[in-house]
Amino acid sequence: MTTIVIAGGGTGGHVFPMVAVGDALRAMGSAGSAERAAGEVRVVYVGTARGIEVQVMGGRGDTLELLEILPLRGGGARGFARGAAAAARALPEARRLIQRLDARAVLSLGGYAGGPAALAARSLGIPITILEPNSVLGLSNRLLVPFVARAYINFPETARGLRASTVRRFGVPLRRAFSRAPYGARAGKLSLLVLGGSQGAVALNQTLPRALARCRADGLDVEIVHQTGKAREAEVRALYAELGIEAHARVVPFIDDIAAALAAADVVVARSGASTVAELCAVGRPAILIPYPFAADDHQMKNARSVERVGGALALAQSEASEARIAQEIAALAGDPGRRERMAEAAATLGAPDAAQRVAEDLLALARAAEERPRAWFAGRGGREDRGGRSERAAVAEERA
Numbered sequence: 001m002t003t004i005v006i007a008g009g010g011t012g013g014h015v016f017p018m019v020a021v022g023d024a025l026r027a028m029g030s031a032g033s034a035e036r037a038a039g040e041v042r043v044v045y046v047g048t049a050r051g052i053e054v055q056v057m058g059g060r061g062d063t064l065e066l067l068e069i070l071p072l073r074g075g076g077a078r079g080f081a082r083g084a085a086a087a088a089r090a091l092p093e094a095r096r097l098i099q100r101l102d103a104r105a106v107l108s109l110g111g112y113a114g115g116p117a118a119l120a121a122r123s124l125g126i127p128i129t130i131l132e133p134n135s136v137l138g139l140s141n142r143l144l145v146p147f148v149a150r151a152y153i154n155f156p157e158t159a160r161g162l163r164a165s166t167v168r169r170f171g172v173p174l175r176r177a178f179s180r181a182p183y184g185a186r187a188g189k190l191s192l193l194v195l196g197g198s199q200g201a202v203a204l205n206q207t208l209p210r211a212l213a214r215c216r217a218d219g220l221d222v223e224i225v226h227q228t229g230k231a232r233e234a235e236v237r238a239l240y241a242e243l244g245i246e247a248h249a250r251v252v253p254f255i256d257d258i259a260a261a262l263a264a265a266d267v268v269v270a271r272s273g274a275s276t277v278a279e280l281c282a283v284g285r286p287a288i289l290i291p292y293p294f295a296a297d298d299h300q301m302k303n304a305r306s307v308e309r310v311g312g313a314l315a316l317a318q319s320e321a322s323e324a325r326i327a328q329e330i331a332a333l334a335g336d337p338g339r340r341e342r343m344a345e346a347a348a349t350l351g352a353p354d355a356a357q358r359v360a361e362d363l364l365a366l367a368r369a370a371e372e373r374p375r376a377w378f379a380g381r382g383g384r385e386d387r388g389g390r391s392e393r394a395a396v397a398e399e400r401a
């Protein structure tokens, strides 16, 4: 059996690609698959108690191991120092965990747990890889760059600063449900889907109801499905009611089946987290993207611009995204089904629904190649020295026995 560790977490943007790769790996190791002959595949997720991995992986019955780690970003210099100290303390714990799991490869998505789990594995001579769905490498993945055997990326510009031999541009791994859905642009009623990312978006919660009210006051037949984020639905529902348009708005905190919601939408108004954008493109829907303005290195704007450049979306900075402007853009799209159709087509050119499968295949090949090689090969490249010619794994197995 080959055990692969997928580490990271925090928000949906980290956790859902982890799940996507994990499911693809398991499918490859299950009966009926060509890779099955080489043995079963076990996937273990490593995260922290603070992220949504606890709910997501917990809800799916996956194996999730938790490390105790603090964020490096967001608390200023003192917060960084505290986080770095906690990460350093987490290393021995992570090392014991990787040894206990007998992991053959580690994939880090960044987030709190990704760095320590991957560094621990590297120190044991186990190949490590990173996955970066955004155009700019996250902090924890950036620290791992010198040690990685592979960097799975989505945007071409992410390759800058990475060793070319390690780069594989497969896209953002998506859960299986996401695939191209035919787009029947028609005049008449417009179904709008508002997505605030895994946590919802306060700015969209405040602006979209008012924009919808304007559209309807101007005689447009627009209906809305509005995802608000946890514990925000009551206030958003109240706003639609106050504006007298509650009959035209379905307000929900979270949507379990985003693929179906996208397929049912004529136009999507959304934040531009990497997975949201990738899912939009995989399904092929026109969008108005309003990036979260405080994302690290403004990466959401870069995500949005990449779709805008091919003609699949309109990217609106939050400072420009007034209710009047949004209403105006919705009206323009409502009145031009041909344009919407072209945007849907354009967005779909960026779709990569097979990214999870491609990452899984490459990762498994890497793990199996490493299994066959003496551990000293890795140790010679910066990993820990082999003990007396025996592989580290053999030494660990002996210690355990």
Ligand SMILES: CC(=O)N[C@H]1[C@@H](OP(=O)(O)OP(=O)(O)OC[C@H]2O[C@@H](n3ccc(=O)[nH]c3=O)[C@H](O)[C@@H]2O)O[C@H](CO)[C@@H](O)[C@@H]1O
Pocket (backbone or CB within 6 Å): 011, 012, 013, 014, 016, 133, 134, 195, 196, 197, 198, 199, 227, 253, 254, 255, 256, 257, 258, 271, 272, 273, 274, 275, 276, 277, 279, 292, 295, 296, 299, 300
């Ligand atoms: C505020 C912030 O820093 N956000 C970051 C976070 O966003 P966030 O966690 O919002 O991530 P994404 O937009 O990338 O992905 C959201 C994921 O949650 C799922 N989903 C969302 C809502 C819902 O109701 N149901 C549901 O299943 C989506 O289908 C998607 O798979 O991680 C992304 C990936 O690193 C980054 O690009 C974002 O900048």
